[in-house]
Amino acid sequence: MSTLSLRLANSLHDEVKFLAKREGISINQFISSAVAEKMSALMTENYLQKRAKKGNEQAFLDAMSKVPDVKPEEHDILR
Numbered sequence: 001m002s003t004l005s006l007r008l009a010n011s012l013h014d015e016v017k018f019l020a021k022r023e024g025i026s027i028n029q030f031i032s033s034a035v036a037e038k039m040s041a042l043m044t045e046n047y048l049q050k051r052a053k054k055g056n057e058q059a060f061l062d063a064m065s066k067v068p069d070v071k072p073e074e075h076d077i078l079r
Contacts, residue, residue, distance in 0.1 A: 006031070 008016070020030035 016027055016030055020027045023030065025033075
């Protein structure tokens, strides 16, 4: 594990302290979790962009054309 010195605005620090206490975790745990969540979001975005480049629109449309055109069952209707 490594140590990181972090400067936060007082208002941000106060809010982090409040939220960490409310969650029953340390400020370090709170910030570590927040960083992990942000990293996950950015890495997922990058992964999806790479996957999208491999996509084939015509293959998708061909597959979708095989789906029967029927009304959805009552419990599947969006209202």
